[in-house]
Every structure is written in structure tokens, then in C-alpha cells.
Amino acid sequence: MKFAVIVFPGSNCDIDMYHAIKDELGEQVEYVWHDTESLDEFDGILLPGGFSYGDYLRTGAIARFSKVMKAVVKAAEAGKPILGVCNGFQILLEVGLLPGAMRRNESLSFICKPVNLKVANNGTMFSTAYAQGETISIPVAHGEGNYYCDEETLAGLKANNQIVFTYQDNPNGSLEDIAGIINEKGNVLGMMPHPERAVDELLGGADGLKLFQSIVRSWREANVVKA
């Protein structure tokens, strides 16, 4: 499986993401600069964390208009797996691939620490390697991860089982402890915690690796004809 790690000016988790895919997951991966117009050659798209365009105006607000985002939207429509982590999640919200918006953390502080998440839906292509309700430890590092959406949107998220990860001990004020959500179609996941920073016990934990393994497993089941 071949992944693209999208790089915007100000991305800073792109190298971690690349490392997670290449060295820990053992799949193909390439960096793709934000002015690229086609992502046709890739099977999965990863939007890494960081501070694209310096978080000017709003987080993700400027990145969403970069050329590559048209290709990301096209890939989403084609059903390819798309994962946005942290700033990547914020960009997916701004571009409208996921519903809602981010506010400043309730505490107004930048929070950087491992947090416990609950796997609220293990039926997605990003979460099949986890057990339903499993508690996993993944680090967060953000100043604006306080998820918000209106009541109608929240009711939709719940009805369609789109809340994939929730915080066990809400660090940022997020509505309903939401840490990660998926689109209705089930191929675009946004999450504030960083699974790519939890792929090796040496780094304090490997609970994030299963997320990437889930993507590959789902992709193989759908695309590789068994001999």
C-alpha cells in the first residue's frame, strides 16, 4: 500500500508520520508538497500535524485552499482512506470533509501529554485492529483541540456511529469528549491525538500502530485479490 504524507509550510509531524509508515508499518510512503495537483498514484492520504501557514486566521483555514486539497477531496470522494491528525484534522474540518470546528482549549493552554482514549467504534477501516471499548494511550499536543459542532450535527454523528475515539479524561473541553470522528462514508478520519507518535515501545507506547495496521488490512481486503 502506498501512502502520501502531505506537507504544508508549517507542518511539523510529517517526518514522524513518514517514519511510522515506512519503518514501523513497513509500507511505501512519500512526502507530497502542498502544491501537488494529483494524488492518483496513492492508496492512502495522511495529513500530518503542525502549524500550517502559522495557524494564521484560524487553524487550517489557509491550508484548505492549497492546490493539493482539491486532490484530497477527490481522493475522499473516490473512497480512499484519509487520515488527518491534529492540524490535519483541523484542515479536514475547514475544507468540510468532516463536520464541526475547533475552538481554543478550554484551559487556554497548549497541552502536550499522553492521554487515554476509548475506542468508541472499532468497525471503521481505521480501527478494526482495536477491541470495541478498548482503552489506548496516545499523546496529544495542541492548543486548539476543543471540538465543537451544533446539536443537529452531534445527533448525526451519534446516529451514524461517527465518533471513533473519545477522551477518557477530557483534556481540552471537547464536546462529548470527542477525540476523533469519521465521515458518513467511513473513509475520512480526523483525530487530535497523534497515533504516529505512539508506534514504538521505545517512545513510550505503540498503541497508535494498530490504527495504521487497520488501514492496511482494510485496503488489502478490498484491493488485493487472493492468489
Next chain:
Amino acid sequence: MYKVKVYVTLRESVLDPQGKAVTHSLHSLNFPEVTDVRIGKYMELIVEKSERNLDEVINEVCSKLLANPVIEDYRYEVEECVPQ
């Protein structure tokens, strides 16, 4: 040529953590009269006259980029100005 003053604020229904912190700070500075603070953004746009309707242009600019309609509202004021 116009100078357009754009004000972007969090929607009433959205909690403003910064505004809340500033309100508390003002109370500790002995300004109990101030019961609420909402923090927003102020932007000045210099806009040339064109064939397009100014209000249409500004509304599109605001809803597409300057404000996020999920959590923010905007309003604007227009002044005619002389190019420098």
C-alpha cells in the same frame, strides 16, 4: 476604492474561553460591572471598485475565508477612501 472593516466574533451559542478568562481577570481588577467579554478579530480590507457588487464580494470573502460559519459570525462596515 473602499476600506472595509470586518469584525469576526464567535457565535453567541459558542463558549469563548478567552473571553471568559478576561472577564474573570477584570473581576479580580475590581470591575464587577463587566459581566461578559467576547473576543473577536478585526480586519481592514482595501477593496478596489470593480464590476462585481461590493456586498457580494465581501460576503463571499467573509464566508469563504475570513470567518468559519460553523462557530463564527461576521459583520462589516464600508468607507470610501482615496488611494494613497
